[in-house]
Amino acid sequence: MIRVNLFISSSKKYIKRGFAILSPLLFLLLLFGVNRLMQYLICDDSDSYTRLAFHEMRTQEENIDVLFLGSSHCFRSVDVGITDELFAANTFNSGSALQSWDGSYAILKEAAKKNDLQRVYVEMYYDIAGEVYWEREGLTSVYIISDYLSPSFNKARYLMEGSAPDYWIDGFFPARRYWQKLFSKGHIAGTIAAKRTEGYKNYEYWGDPETDQQYYTRKGYIANRETIENYDFSAEGDWEAIPEVIFSEDDKRSLQRIIDYCEKNNIELAFFSVPMPYYNMVATGNYGSYIEQVNELLEGSGVPYYDFNLCREDYFSYDCALFMDEDHLNSAGAECFSRLFAGLMLGQIEEKDLFYDSYEEKMQSISDRIYGITYCVMETEAQKCFTFETVQKGTLDCYASIYKMTPDMQEYEVLRVLAPLDDICVPVGEQGQLRIDIYTDEQGTELTNQIYIDY
């Protein structure tokens, strides 16, 4: 009896000790468990493209041979249906909104865990460059990647290098970002309902690809059917020129890591830029500086850079119909681009035939015309006034007719007819659109642009 009691008491002692040793682990397990529960309750990602893309990337049965990385320019431009066929390989588009190169590197490492990557193509949108990562404030573009990276050192490094320490908790505990939603019964109920659907559980696209203007196809490619007509290109604010030093030290470090990683793992690597409308190139004014800086950065690395903004029109027309807005290709544009890209990579098209040698040469090749406008808005108590500036190549006359359209676009009021493109004001509180018809002749026979602006 005494022996039994001794055994029980010594066992209790060991259990207690064991529990004390294991308690930090138990704490961590509970921490992650509650974190997941909170995330489930308040983080509504039922319409996240990245969630679908990352799931597909992880669950690909076939090896991913070719990986595309980059910003929205990438996920809207690389049609994997076409690249699969032309490369005769499994290609995957891992682009995400405003994806910076630290994000690209994190995704590359995540993808390489399960796949024997043969080729990696990294897109280089100029507007991504120049970030100091610890000064980032809007971190949505970081979180849409980190939220779907598997728990790993790679994820921790990405979050800790990609945002200042004040933001780390929001990065590691996504529910923390939406803490206010804890007090919204409607939001929690809606989130749970959305997550309990079969579509969500099976990682299916939530819309209808047949009718939606924009829809998720597969393997990261997001198609968009919208088109630009009559050079309807406009942007609010002054269009900024490319800075003399565009890449931050953080950018350089991330790009170097991508280069080193691919070199170490014998992965063929290339950088590329997707064609943008001429409007964008003309408005920037010195896009050539960006090309020079990329080439300078890659000098000596042996990694090529292909800028498809230098394409000859025989290969890529840059027609309005290929774009969905001032920046991005639509599905028709993506199809053209994907074919061209694959052709170049597979050696079916010669680089020297496809591209002009320089930005200046490219600019000389394009016609003189008005490509769109930029505008600034000044609001007083009574009026909202618009100041316009044309984005044009060459010296051209400009006459504009301006109409105020009702929100349903059924009726309009004529504000100006064939007059210079001066300031125009509308009363504060009214809503609708301004239609600006631009002509290069006083008689109004040569319509160059029909631009719609919300007011």
Added chain:
Amino acid sequence: MLFNSVQFLIFLPIVALLYYLMPRKARSFWLLVVSYYFYMCWNPKYAVLIAISTVVTYFSGIGMEILRKKYPDRDKYAKCVVAASFVVNLGILIFFKYFNWLLGIAGTALHLSLESPFSFVLPVGISFYTFQALGYTMDIYRGKGKISAEKNIVRYALFVSFFPQLVAGPIERSGNLLTQIEYIKDKKIDCGEIRDGLCLMLYGFFLKLVIADRAAVLVDYVLEGYTYYGFVELTVAFVLFAIQILCDFNGYTVIARGAAQIFGIRLMDNFRQPYLATSIRDFWRRWHISLTSWFTDYLYIPLGGSRKGTVRKMFNTMVVFLVSGLWHGANGHFVIWGALHGIYQNMAIMTQSVKDRLGVRDKKMSFGIRLFKMMITFILVDIAWIFFRADSFGMAIAYLKQMTTAYQNISLLSLTFAWYDWLILIVAVGIMLTVDILHEKGYKIRQWIYSEGCGLGLRWIIYMAAFWSVLMLGVYGVAYDTSQFIYFQF
């Protein structure tokens, strides 16, 4: 490096892990190195000031001992050493904290435009470590051989610079902290102590992040545009400020105590439910205890304390509170804050005989009277906080004027807070009050949580609930900067 920053949450476990892994003899040195690193994260140059203060007080302690051995009958030599130590330490403190202010006063008095040739930021925590080091000097002097000077410079330097309490106290006494540092080498890992330390830290974070920083959002919002508000809004703001400053400072102290306990060191408690005080005198027994006791021991008693009649006692009390106000900052409004508390105390002294005649004794008080006294005390303390919170004396008067003359019909829900912010604040303050009342009644909550009576399941639910409430409901992250602790500026 702030306690409520991610850097600290990385720093502390690394320091603690290495502390327990390294040979015990090296522990003091390790803590000294990391304490200086901790301080240098703010401004590396100012670590020199701590070093100077450390060296001066270290040698003054040893010097006094040698002189006393050599000249046992001549205490004036030891007195000279103390004086020299005070001159150097207070000289540094006055130079960095009060020079520009004094120059401004001199300029006003002499009608001269005197511009300071120096431009520097106030070294963080200078008032705290200077007082701690001077307290040691005084202890050696007063000990007259009973308390021996610390010979080991590493241990002594750690006493002055121990990082959990370096920048905002508690102002420790050599009898407590230095003794514990001496025995660091003998301490084994105590999981219970570490767990208790972590729980204390969690509660400190709750006070700071959930209550103080949330209250600060509304207080700052209302006081910034105080001219738009009236009695109700400004009263709410100042009641919240009273809660903010308690939770901010007590939050810091509790985190400091928790962090120290992880290393097996117990720091003194700096607060004992101050808003449950039934008189101003009682309030000062519970608020910033380490500073109050420092002033009592090293200023009030040397001035004569209460031994030289009522008038002298009142004078001494006033001096202590004026100096206490000045200690908080080189600005007239802090002095007025101190003066107000001095006046409160002196009024209590003056009415003492009346109270004695009426037979009013705290122990005999009914709950109603006790509550009434608590409320009166809180109101008096809160009025004084107006002068503490204001940027200047003029601003404090402007707040008071606006409070007493304006009435605006503004919904409290429109004061930058959403309804759930109010809900969080009210529930969190309710939790804090419950904890305070239980402590007041002598219940030991943490001990109960660790006990068999609580049960494993409930214990872990409490841990998780506490952790997640701080994580989810704390004010930090994207919309806010990591908020400074108010007492860091002193």
